[in-house]
Amino acid sequence: MASSLDPATVSPTAPPPPSREAADRTMLIVRLSATAIIVAFLVVAHLTTPQFVTWDNFLSILRTAAPVGIAAVGLAFVTISGNYFSLAIEQTAAFGGVIFALCMVDAGLPLVVALAVGLAAAVVIGVLQGATVGLGANPIITTLGAGAGLYGLMAIISGSGTITVSTSLTSVLGGSLLGIPRVSYVFVAITAIAYVVLVKTRLGRSIVLVGANTATATASGIRSGGAVTGAFVLCSLAAATAGIFGVAMFGEAGTQQMRGLTFDVVAAVLVSGISLKGGDGSPLRAAFGAFFIALLINFAALHGYSYGVRLTMVGAAIVIGVTAHHLLRRIQD
């Protein structure tokens, strides 16, 4: 049976909708809640952590947030299309990085070409997964399988080792501009592009409508398979971009390069309040979610917490975030 949040339970004789004013007010509360949580966290972090509010630490947070954020913005499309998550994020990122590195190091191709090849590989990965899911396969299982496959493929072509990429080759991608890591600019730009794609383009609208109600979308003549494929391609592209910047930042590529990224990215989308039912949400939210996850990771790192504690913190943030959004949405409806 449908939960109380399911729009399908709104009966045709529902009470009159709350006034615009009241609706706007609750919307405002919902919007402010995310900001309030971040501000509260910053205050606590500042009071308990001496090095927290420093320029260096801010840069460190930005560096952490960027790859997670870039991938999360892409994953948002999959979630909004009503297909929950891709569990192949870190493999796609690592794969993009490995292809990029092989092009640069082994083939000696120019940076732009290597970038293009890496992203083209991501498109192929996205099309294969998206088409499969579009045909009706379960997205979680499909991407889990795809992740394993990609991992294997990478192990074969890179010989399980790491590929060292001289940072001089990738200095355009790595490093800083005006004191801020270049990857952060890319994060902001990709978020803006993703927003425009979702709100302004036919593909974006199709993704939203298919996520809101696949049956209605199909009946309205929208190609749902195409929209889902589009969502997965955008997700793969974003993940591979994160992976390629990872290579530039760390100077090496390999199967293990992006370990843990999937969890952080999924966590970012979960805490962001994008509805898992699909058909609602925005890449901006995903970007904020990633920033919040980066704050948590940074906080844990400054306190020297172990990986276990860090995971527990992110896990708790997911549970609290999802519950809070669930309750807020109930008020809103």
Next chain:
Amino acid sequence: MAQTSGDSGLQMRGVSKRFGPIRALEDAHFEVRPGEVMALLGENGAGKSTLVKILSGIYQCDEGEITLDGEPLDPSTPRKAEQAGIAVVQQHFSLVNPMTVAENIFLGHPRSGHFWSPRRLGRRAAPFLELVGLADLDPACAVGTLSVAERQLIELARLLAREARILILDEPTAALSDAECERVKAVVRSLSDRDHSIVYVTHRLDEVFELADRVTVFRNGRSQEPVEVSDLDVDSLVERIIGRPLEEMYPPRGSSFGEEVFAVEGLDTLGLRAPVGFTVRAGEIVGLAGQLGSGITPVMEALGGARPITAGTLRLGGEEVAVHSPRSALKAGIAYCSSDRQRDGVFLTRPAIENVSAPALEAVSPGGWVSRRREVELGEHVYDTFGVQPRRLTLKVGKLSGGNQQKVALGKWLSARPRVLLAEAPTVGVDVGARAEIYTQLRKLADDGLAIVLASWDMQEVLGMADRVLTFYKGAVVSSLQAHEADPAAVLRDITHPEEART
């Protein structure tokens, strides 16, 4: 029926409920006596649902007093309401499909205990099944395997098992065919004979005259004095509901038809026994009448591309068109509006404007970029046609009333500029006022040259609207009647007993 002293039964006096600045209920009075069937009527948003939710403990009233047999009653939670003997049968069932009939009846029952055997549970369920006319049903079969009507009756049995004295039935027949409705109505009658009070919420006025003793009409959150049904006729009741004199519910029929627009030849698909053929002229409304399972839905789905066509040809304006998906149907100029708007008619979580533009997404996004201007133009055009206030364009469809939701579900197809509109049960779950408007608009669209196929289980609707009626029985066409030949008796005979009709 039972007439007892003044304060026996349920009384609500001066009940008010506000949602922010919206007054959902204002100084409402309502009563139901033991053994009485009280029809609760009103347009969508008139306050019926709010009243029901207050009685069942989902909402609390801001002001007012509720008494049961003269004792104050405080249904502040669903549990308290249930303990007081008030129970609601929802439009959307709360049964658990994989569980058995008996398990469903006692699910969450205060005295169901922690251990039970299927056989003992079955024995306990039997008397309640008998009460609702399902004595022959095996209590051990899974609810999911039953028909909608049977599930509706089990829902009733479930409430009887909780010793509910006040039963609130919220549109219990909305999803049922005529024959199935009869079963539900028979049970309602027998329950009122056993001194249960029945509050019957419905949009189907024929049921009111068949079942109810009295009627309470709500309008704009206010209640009107209860009236004996014997003092009313359909027109006076409709006027009470909409609060103004009623022009005809159905607009005048079309007088002149254009050329043949849509021709269906030898159409066959899963769910039909014999191929179907008919033609529709510009400006004509062809009605398909039949019960659930009669084949009208398969025909509509096949024509709309939602069900594979196994044989036959479709011609639009003389040219053969291939329909194999909703998309190809739309491209050819055929729009299919199904009867289930929540399933595949609207996007509840999206604004109305996005719903309206969805069938024309390619037209509003030249070069892949969605043009807000074109979207708004389309939305306003559709809203003008169907008489919805444009400011509602930005509201999520799920927040609109049932009538407005239906107008969106139907009107959005105009965006695709179809030449044929297939409308299936276009006024399901819609109040009287919105129904009349939808009928008027459909006729106006036909007059503007659209060819319309209207399929419905509601015989009155087909008779009231169609210029030609095709009757269906068990997957085959029984007869094709012109409007003037299609009297209710003939159509009813054809859609229920075709053998007699033939002789």
